[in-house]
Amino acid sequence: MSVPTAGQLGPYRLLSRLGAGGFGEVHLALDPDGHTVAVKVLHPHVAADEVALARLAREVETMQRVRGPHIAEVLDASLTGARPYLVTRYVQGRSLAAVLATGGPLRGEELVRLARGLAEALASIHEAGIVHRDLKPANVILGDGEPYVIDFGIACALDSAGVTASGTVLGTPGYLGPEVLEGRETGSAADVFAWGATVAYAASGRPPYGTGPAPAVAYRVVHHEPDLTDVPSWLVPLLGDCLRADPAARPTAAQLCARLGMAAPPVTVPPQRGRVPDHAEPVTEEWRPEKRDAPGSVEEARARHRDKVRKRWVVGAGVVSGLVAAAVRQYVPEMSLLVLAAYGVGVLADAGLGVAAGARARVLFDLVSGAGTVGLYLALIALFSPVTLLLALATVMVVLVLVAFAG
Known part of the structure; x- marks a missing residue:
């Protein structure tokens, strides 16, 4: 049963076909308020499986409550009638698979944003008690450089004999963990494996278990080690842990966030019925791909x-004070001492504020600046004549005046 590229489906007006996957066709649509959404209309053979639809209907309520900045949230669903469908937030962009096919592997900040965004998305999904089961480059949308996970929970909910008998592959070889391929119990650790395979592909430009017929790729997943040759060195240990054959040896999504130098997302929903518990994991070291911290709040940036600015004033005032004190020492010794004393009082006052705030680095900086000003004063009077110092002082004052009026 084909869905027209334009028309009405429930309260949604279908505009154009965006693509198709193993479970249905995706359409760009407008909701009753005129907002753009993505409508996934399930394939006829999927819609005909009453057991799968009943399982999906039970999970939709939980799926609708999952929220996160890197998730295409489920907004609505209608799983009765001739054309069952799901409605999600529309993310404008291209799939990670298309980006890698045309632009090659990701590097630098792009790769870091992808790894962090997908880890945060998985943590939010797992907190809701859902297993994605089909995370892969085709189910990751890149919009403005940020990754968004789509189709979470659908593969797991539709895992039934009727659906698989119709030829739909529940997952993609190379991104399915060995436990999935071998028919063992599957939990959230399978998503961590898929995360590792997806990020490895993004970092190297090729799947870590190679390409070829599905059985051949599946055999390599179960029996071979992943190929991480072209993956950046800072990422290899983490991917190696995620792609371990033993699910219990893999980190959790929350631990992925920690090792990527970010906080796990807050819990958005309480544990739900049927939640698959995460395996206990060994403590992992925090890993940071770069020295730069994640951007903080506006107040932190202002602080x-x-x-x-304070440091610049302390250093600048110290240089000027040392020069003034050295230049006038020969002519007005009292003024020389007064300038140094005034600067010293200012530095001690600032250091006192640092002590009150518990900022040891600020106190140390002030003390070093004060000592440096005294050292500069002694060096100037030892190396230069009073006339030279007066000329230098006059030049500095003219420059400062020009700078002030230029602003």
Whole structure:
């Protein structure tokens, strides 16, 4: 049963066909309020499986409650009638598979954003008691450089004999964990394996278990080690842990977030019926791909800016004070001492504020600056004549005046 590329489906107006997957066709549509959404209309052989639809209907309520910045949330569903469908947030962009096919592997910040975004998405999905079961490059949309996970929970909910007998492959070889391929019990660790395979593909430009017929790829997943040759060195240990054959040896999604230098997303829903418990994992070291911290709040940015300005004033005032004190020492010794004393009082006051705030680095910086100003003063009077120092002071003052008026 084919779905027209334009028309009405329930309260949704279908605009155009976006693509198709193993479970249905995806259409760009408008909701009753005129907002764009993505409508996945299930294939006829899937819609005909009453057991699969009943299981999906039980999971939809939980799926609708999963929220996250890297998730295409389930907004609505209608699983009765001739054309059952799911409605999700529409994410404008291209699939990771298409991006890699045309642009090659990701590097630098792009790769870090992908790894972190997918880990955060899995953590949110697992907190809801859902297993994605079909995470792969085709189910990741890149929009403005950020990854968004789609189709979470559908593969797991539709895992029934009727669906598989119709020829639909529940998952893609190369991204399915060995336990899935061998028919063993499957939990959230299978998604972590898929995360590792997806990120490895994005980092190297080729699947870690190679290409070829599905049985051949599946055999390599079960019996061979992944090929991580072209993966950046900072990522190899983490991917190696995620692609372990033993599900219990893999980190959880929350531990992935920690090792990627980010906090796990907050719990958005309480544990639900039928949640598959995560395996206990060994403690993992926190890993950071770069020295730069994740962006903080606006207040944190302002605080960093204020601290930078304060340091510049402390150093600048110290240089000017040392120069002034050295230049006038020969002519007005009292003024020389007064300038140094005034600067010293200012530095001690700032250091006192640092002590009150418990900022040891600020106190140390002030003390070093004060000592540096005294050292500069002694060096200037030892190396230069009073006339030279006065000329230098005059030049500095002219420059400062010009800078002030130029602003």
